Amino acid sequence: MVLRRAGTAAAAAAVVTIGFAGLVTMGTLAASGTTPAAGNNLALSSGTVPAAYQPLIQKWGTLCPEISPPMLAAQLYQESGFDPGARSPAKAYGMAQFLEATWATYGVDANNDGRRDIWDPADAIASAASYDCALAKDVSTVPGDRQANMLAAYNAGPYAVIKAGGVPAYRETQGYVRNIQALSRSFTAPAANTAIAASQQAAGAIYFAQTKIGIPYEWGGEGLPSQAGRFDCSGLTQAAFKSVGITLPRVANDQWYAGEHPSRDQLRPGDLVFFATDLGDPRSIHHVGIYVGGGYMIDAPHTGAVIRYDTINQKDYIGATRVTSDGAGALPVRNGDGTITGSRAPAAG
Numbered sequence: 001m002v003l004r005r006a007g008t009a010a011a012a013a014a015v016v017t018i019g020f021a022g023l024v025t026m027g028t029l030a031a032s033g034t035t036p037a038a039g040n041n042l043a044l045s046s047g048t049v050p051a052a053y054q055p056l057i058q059k060w061g062t063l064c065p066e067i068s069p070p071m072l073a074a075q076l077y078q079e080s081g082f083d084p085g086a087r088s089p090a091k092a093y094g095m096a097q098f099l100e101a102t103w104a105t106y107g108v109d110a111n112n113d114g115r116r117d118i119w120d121p122a123d124a125i126a127s128a129a130s131y132d133c134a135l136a137k138d139v140s141t142v143p144g145d146r147q148a149n150m151l152a153a154y155n156a157g158p159y160a161v162i163k164a165g166g167v168p169a170y171r172e173t174q175g176y177v178r179n180i181q182a183l184s185r186s187f188t189a190p191a192a193n194t195a196i197a198a199s200q201q202a203a204g205a206i207y208f209a210q211t212k213i214g215i216p217y218e219w220g221g222e223g224l225p226s227q228a229g230r231f232d233c234s235g236l237t238q239a240a241f242k243s244v245g246i247t248l249p250r251v252a253n254d255q256w257y258a259g260e261h262p263s264r265d266q267l268r269p270g271d272l273v274f275f276a277t278d279l280g281d282p283r284s285i286h287h288v289g290i291y292v293g294g295g296y297m298i299d300a301p302h303t304g305a306v307i308r309y310d311t312i313n314q315k316d317y318i319g320a321t322r323v324t325s326d327g328a329g330a331l332p333v334r335n336g337d338g339t340i341t342g343s344r345a346p347a348a349g
Contacts, residue, residue: 042068043189045261047319049073050082051280056125060110064133066150070187072129074180077187077257078332082283084121094118096128106131142166151177182330186257186321196260196322201244202270205323208243209236209290209298212307217300222250233288236300236307237272240290246328253285254334259327261319268322269293276318285318 041062049057057076061069079097080086092099098107098118107116110126117123136150138158144166152160152167155176160168167177190196199205212223218230223239231239234252241248248255256274267273271291278284289299289310300307321327 042070044069044073044187045189047276047279047282048187048257048261050283053082053121053125056110056122060126060129063129064136066136066146067129067132068184068188070184071147071180072125072132073187074183075128075132076125078180078183081332081334084119084124094124095121096124098124098127102131103127106134138162148177148181151180179330182326183257185260186327188260190260190262190266196262196266198268199259199270199322199324201241201246201323201325202268204244205237205240205270206290206292206298208240209307212236212300213298213309215300215307217303217305217307219303221300231300231307233300236298237288237290241323241328246323246325248323248328249331249334251334252288253283254331255288255323256282256285256319256321257327257331259322259324262322264320267291267320271320271322273297273312273320274318275314275316277316279316279318282318287316291320 044054044058053076057073058069061067061072076082076095080095082095084095086095086097087093088097090099093103100118103116103118106127107118108123108127108130109116111120111122113120115123116127132150132154135153135158136146139149139153139161140146142149142161142165148167149161152173156168156170156173160170160173167174212229212231216230217232218227219232220235221227221230221232222235223229223231234248234250234255237252237255238248238250246258248258252274253276255272258272262268262271269292273289273291274285275287276282276285287299287301289297289312291297291312292309295311295313296309297312298307299310301310
């Protein structure tokens, strides 16, 4: 991050028929996405940050008014996927991806162990927030959205923001600001008694998945002709949303961040539902399905099975995501070696 630039199947089917019919009417009622509440004392949405790092991000995300815990989490996720051992080809290191020269100036000994350790999550998280706030101070006299100006300074440098009088007209910088602010919504806990907008594309995604019922599972399957049209779990969900114009990442634990996270009682057909080996760590997500109503999902479960209706009432259920175009577009691209670079959406021009 820091300075990268410089029951039974029959019963299930009956439930699904009712849920899908209701979805067709309701799934087009509202535009996707919502805007986080003003202020920086926003809570992190459950399950979006590894439990070991949540208190640190919640604490340091309120260091100055221009940042928030969800925004800080979005930066850390985009940079490293919360991997404290991350290394980039540009020689940026740790969870916050500091260059050594930048770390020498802005690194913080947050845990008071006598060392400013670029690999220590406690130090890296605090340093990321400190660096953000230093940039916010540098551009504090620039008019406009103070958080957007800070993010622009992070990407393009404070001088570029000061010279432009706001977010400069660089495609990369405008894309970075837009993507971090959009991604931060995935990390923001919904306000009490506030509904998350329905997905406009949900009905189409479910329809696609329904047409694949009975097709055998294949590990790594993306529905290609060479795979006889077979899918694995995240290949199915990726293809279902691609059919309605939304590009999701390939793996389930990245798809988790493609929108806001409704609670169990707020589930609607079309939400993605996720399962993890460690409910305190979203990096352990291992399975995903498409919720269809009545406590059931369509999923590609495992080798030897077929795409089918399954209950979501399983002990490894971690939560759900209501996919949005903005949320999916803000997600970073994961390389073959697991490193994260760039974003999925083209920068505005």
